Amino acid sequence: MRIGELSTHTRTPVRLLRYYEEQGLIASDRLPNGYRDYEEYVVDRVLQVRGLLDAGLPTRIIKQILPCLNTPRTIHMPYVTPDMVATLEHERDRMAEKIECLTKNHRAITDYLDAARRDTRASYR
Amino acid sequence: MRIGELSTHTRTPVRLLRYYEEQGLIASDRLPNGYRDYEEYVVDRVLQVRGLLDAGLPTRIIKQILPCLNTPRTIHMPYVTPDMVATLEHERDRMAEKIECLTKNHRAITDYLDAARRDTRASYR
DNA sequence: TCGAAGGGTGACATTGGTGTGAGGGTCAAT
DNA sequence: ATTGACCCTCACACCAATGTCACCCTTCGA
Known part of the structure; x- marks a missing residue:
């Protein structure tokens, strides 16, 4: 999914999606033309990030704790x-x-x- | 109580107490010499404000809703x-x-x- | 083939909460 | 009379999250 679609799905300005990526909160692949390409699960991720942000947590902290909250329950904890x-x-x-x-x-x-x-x-x- | 005391009681920088006042979140009288003079209840008020602020609410909103949360239960609602x-x-x-x-x-x-x-x-x- | 829509980067602006410092009063204790 | 702690105002600075704009590229449908 490209950034515009992600933006409408999450009701989040494109600008912020790029910002979240810059802060290491979400990831994207790149299409051959350079466009960002997102996987489905990123939608939930963005919503989660926004929720935490909105609740007052700074990106710095969110970045730290996100890996521990990720729902595809990690099999063995590293x-x-x-x-x-x-x-x-x-x-x-x-x-x-x-x-x-x-x-x-x-x-x-x-x-x-x-x-x-x-x-x-x-x-x- | 003067601002320094309020500051230690609430573990809040003096700077911020003045800021909260500027934003209309707390009130103070003035002593003859111009020093701010706070009533006892302001301590709780500051803690409440900080809690809300920390939870991500902006002062603008806090200012609007505070009057409705004030614990000395208003007898008749205006x-x-x-x-x-x-x-x-x-x-x-x-x-x-x-x-x-x-x-x-x-x-x-x-x-x-x-x-x-x-x-x-x-x-x- | 042209134009619109969508994408990319980069940079600057803004807003809210907060830090910090300058310059100047008050007051109590010495 | 001086010192040191505390208070005042004003102003500039900072950071994080966001908005906005400039400038260029790609894709797609009329």
């Missing part, structure tokens, strides 16, 4: 350095914090909206 | 414009997406680490 383990644990904990924070505020918004709705209905009676 | 409701619903949904994405990846990291640990133990036997 040499995980203690360094890598530390990074992963750290990021895992940071993610947990973010989740907690978001969850708390998500609930607060939900509660607020509920209350507002009740209020609105009440004012009609 | 005129919530339909506009505001729409914004809140939108942000709520975006937060839900982020939570989902982070949760998924958090689990993936956790699983990966578990597998790696098993692998390591196995190689000792």
Whole structure:
């Protein structure tokens, strides 16, 4: 698949796809004419990257953890350095914090909206 | 409390406290000499702001939704414009997406680490 | 064969959060 | 009276993610 198609499939500007590649987050082959050529799975990959990016993780970190998240479950895990383990644990904990924070505020918004709705209905009676 | 104290309490650079104020996320009185003077509750506020910021929300949005999250449960909700409701619903949904994405990846990291640990133990036997 | 659509690289601009420094006040302790 | 810690404002700098533009090439259909 060429970059335009990938772009529409992922609703991601072409510019960013090239940027993600430059940052080592996605890979592409090249057609004889120099055009990028993507495999099917890259679509999911891009969506995952965007999700993580949108959740506030920098590309630097995403690049580090992506290889560990890749869904075609690696059969035998190659040499995980203690360094890598530390990074992963750290990021895992940071993610947990973010989740907690978001969850708390998500609930607060939900509660607020509920209350507002009740209020609105009440004012009609 | 003056800015230095707030800074240590929240482990937040003074620079950023002033920035958050400039963005309308926190408020301060002024002492006769021009120093900023914060009330106790601002500590929590700063932590909340940082959490949201760290989770990827821009100050613009935080500023909009903060008034709705403020814990001293407002007794009667003042005129919530339909506009505001729409914004809140939108942000709520975006937060839900982020939570989902982070949760998924958090689990993936956790699983990966578990597998790696098993692998390591196995190689000792 | 020509034009439009799509692709390539490279470079500069912008935005938001943050760092840092200059230049200058306040105040408490010595 | 001086020093040192703390505060003020203003301004420039930085980085990462993105937008945008210039300039050139390839493919394909009218």
